[in-house]
Amino acid sequence: MTKSTFQFDNTYLHLPQVFYTKLQPTPVPKPEIVITNTSLAIDLGLDFSDTSPDAQAAMLAGNQMPEGAEPFAQAYAGHQFGHFTMLGDGRAIAWGEHLTPTGQRVDIQFKGSGPTPYSRGGDGRAAIGPMLREYLISEAMHALNIPTTRSLAVVTNGEQVYRETALPGAILTRVASSHIRVGTFQYAALQQDPKTIRSLVDYTIKRHPPRSVTKQNESLSLLESIIEKQVELITHWMRVGFVHGVMNTDNMALSGETIDYGPCAFMDTYNPGTVFSSIDHKGRYAYANQPAIAQWNLARFAETLLPLLDDDAEKAREIAEEAINGFGTAYKDKSLSMLRAKIGLFGESAEDESLMTDLLDWMQRQKADYTNTFLDLTNDAPPKGEPYEDETFKKWHTRWQARLAKNTEPLESSLSLMRANNPVVIPRNHQVEQVLEAATHGDLKPLKALLAALQKPYENSSDLKPYQSPPKPEEKIYQTFCGT
Ligand code: AMP
Ligand code: MG
Numbered sequence: 001m002t003k004s005t006f007q008f009d010n011t012y013l014h015l016p017q018v019f020y021t022k023l024q025p026t027p028v029p030k031p032e033i034v035i036t037n038t039s040l041a042i043d044l045g046l047d048f049s050d051t052s053p054d055a056q057a058a059m060l061a062g063n064q065m066p067e068g069a070e071p072f073a074q075a076y077a078g079h080q081f082g083h084f085t086m087l088g089d090g091r092a093i094a095w096g097e098h099l100t101p102t103g104q105r106v107d108i109q110f111k112g113s114g115p116t117p118y119s120r121g122g123d124g125r126a127a128i129g130p131m132l133r134e135y136l137i138s139e140a141m142h143a144l145n146i147p148t149t150r151s152l153a154v155v156t157n158g159e160q161v162y163r164e165t166a167l168p169g170a171i172l173t174r175v176a177s178s179h180i181r182v183g184t185f186q187y188a189a190l191q192q193d194p195k196t197i198r199s200l201v202d203y204t205i206k207r208h209p210p211r212s213v214t215k216q217n218e219s220l221s222l223l224e225s226i227i228e229k230q231v232e233l234i235t236h237w238m239r240v241g242f243v244h245g246v247m248n249t250d251n252m253a254l255s256g257e258t259i260d261y262g263p264c265a266f267m268d269t270y271n272p273g274t275v276f277s278s279i280d281h282k283g284r285y286a287y288a289n290q291p292a293i294a295q296w297n298l299a300r301f302a303e304t305l306l307p308l309l310d311d312d313a314e315k316a317r318e319i320a321e322e323a324i325n326g327f328g329t330a331y332k333d334k335s336l337s338m339l340r341a342k343i344g345l346f347g348e349s350a351e352d353e354s355l356m357t358d359l360l361d362w363m364q365r366q367k368a369d370y371t372n373t374f375l376d377l378t379n380d381a382p383p384k385g386e387p388y389e390d391e392t393f394k395k396w397h398t399r400w401q402a403r404l405a406k407n408t409e410p411l412e413s414s415l416s417l418m419r420a421n422n423p424v425v426i427p428r429n430h431q432v433e434q435v436l437e438a439a440t441h442g443d444l445k446p447l448k449a450l451l452a453a454l455q456k457p458y459e460n461s462s463d464l465k466p467y468q469s470p471p472k473p474e475e476k477i478y479q480t481f482c483g484t
Helices: 038-043 053-060 128-143 182-190 194-207 218-240 287-309 313-342 352-366 370-377 391-405 411-421 429-440 445-453 462-468
Strands: 020-022 032-036 072-074 077-080 083-086 092-099 105-111 150-162 166-176
Touching: 032 053, 032 128, 038 150, 053 150, 077 182, 128 150, 128 166, 128 429, 128 445, 182 194, 182 287, 194 218, 194 287, 218 287, 218 313, 287 313, 313 352, 313 411, 352 391, 370 462, 429 445, 445 462
Parallel strands: none
Antiparallel strands: 020 072, 032 150, 072 092, 077 083, 092 105, 105 166, 150 166
16 A cells, blocks of 8 residues: 555546546556656645655556545547647546645646547557656746646656657656646537536636636636636746647646646747747747637637527627637736836836837847846846847847836836846756756756756856856757657
8 A cells, every 4th residue: 555645535526427537547567766846745745755666656657546546537629730629638647636735626647647538549658758848847837937737756667658769658747726628618518518518617617716706607707717817827938938839729728727748848049930849830839829829729718608608699609709809908918017027117108018029029130049138138237248239239228228217116126027027047948858868868867957957947046057058059959749
């Protein structure tokens, strides 16, 4: 018996049965721990100190489920690159919901734990590289104060998975506020039974209570709250230069957390058209398209709620449209505030928007590094170095200084605002790839060093130097792969 302190309370299984299939993870021959997240375990109230490494590995590979776990795979559908498909957890199995010491309810879920009825011919497995990538980037996002699923552990399973070559198989343990996706609602709507969608709405409201319930209609309150959370999430992504890469509706969580780290990467050189994913040929999920895609996904969500928004179909459509249009206005406001914060502006002035777009345009023309340009501005002296000798930049800098002088707050407050919004370090893709390559060959040191460097991304220190340089031309990585 594995000793653990899980407090399971598995409410998802109270939903109608069409939403899930109960099943056990497929046992693996030789589980071995690669990495565990001690600080997350503590936050979750989990203590494995009395559990031997072998027993921990057996648990984190699904060979020995902890008491109270009731494993199941979730059913869902989704638009992938705009095309509707039936999906579901094809290689993920939830253990159930754990209650943390502070009363938070979280899903604990395996990724890579074997086939399920939703695998559609896939092997249900995952390779070590992509699982460590999810671990690394999700933990970096958390440290950046961006809502995200978390990663509790990665274990290898003692088997090989076959992608382009044979690779060590691995299982990630993911922790999330829930795994309810836009695609879960699309799946519910497909059942053509008002009770099914109603039960999912009621369930989602319990797990993610709308922030304001002033409206008569609780489905509308839910829709508005989900829209608000996505506005916040996408604004964060844009702030730090994060490109999710596969914003299919099944990869949008209603919790407002970033989920499904596949081909995601952080932008080095500022370019709104940045795309990393090898399968995103048309740039659907390019950096600058993310707000519009989020809105498109939310429109698919709103459609599933139509029967609950009003008995009159026409009226329901109008209500949904108004809510979805609200995304555009809310995003514009949030995005402007975010950009103001990045350059230390307090209050509002008519010139603010052009001040920011002119800086971004200059960065694009100069092929400037997104993170480091903002970092260079976060000093009390003008930034030094060759790109800043440019006349256009100097003129911009003078305009910026004049605008800062109109600030209602002192310069010190501007600098603090900028420091809180401009990371000093991000997981740069060339380094991510390097550490994953080393880890795949058994050397975890570079991965752990990078993880450590990403723990306090708003505090500059000389130790961070090796992680702050953009890639040299020969180090640049233009493509990332899902690795599924
Ligand atoms: P993703 O691109 O990771 O969001 O996955 C899209 C869909 O493919 C989901 O339904 C996954 O569960 C499924 N999937 C991805 N990889 C595998 C795999 N190796 N075996 C079975 N299903 C998979
Ligand atoms: Mg997915």
